[in-house]
Amino acid sequence: MYIPAHFREEQPEVVLDLVRRTAFGHLVWSTDDGPSSTPLPFLVDDAMTSVRAHLARANRLWHLAPCRALLIVPIGDAYVSPSWYPSKADGGRVVPTWNYEVVHLTGELVVHDDPAWIHRQIGDLTTWHESPRTDPWAVEDAPADFVGGLVRAIVGLELLVERVEAKRKLSQNRSDADRAGVVRGLRADGGRSESVADAMAH
Secondary structure: OOOOHHHEOOOHHHHHHHHHHHOEEEEEEEEOOEEEEEEEEOEEOOOOOEEEEEEEOOOHHHHHOOEEEEEEEEEEEEEEOHHHOHHHHOOOOOOOEEEEEEEEEEEEEEEEOOHHHHHHHHHHHHHHHHOOOOOOOOHHHOOHHHHHHHHHOEEEEEEEEEEEEEEEEOOOOOOHHHHHHHHHHHHHHOOOHHHHHHHHHO
């Protein structure tokens, strides 16, 4: 991924927070027919050295492992209008762009076809997403035979991460006034643009 120095995020704790808050990405690897991808939720360890996930056994992409793979974690993105830059009044030398945050995790993809590993994975994934709820659901709330059938229908995946690249393109190359104008414009647009405005404001 091309990352100019002013857009590169190198603080591990910041990158980990971005990845964990998103917890969903696009796993990409190459086949004889070219690149393939599958979207999936995941869990990442504290050191960002291991990403655990699972996918349907019927998804034959897992047969390619062990192999090199890339997990693309899209944090957020939004269109930026040049009309939001106060500097547009100074000669009009402004153009549209796109602000976004994204993390790439690259490494070796391995398969875990062990029921105990898979059961732990779906339990941990569920706990992670249910824990903020006032009445969290747990895998154990479902009948054991039902869960057992689901476990047999999926395969565990683990990406052993060797490289972490994080890009936060948030108008760092613009003046403070232009950045403030972008934040105001994004908030006025609303929707998914709000999250990019929040990222710029912190």
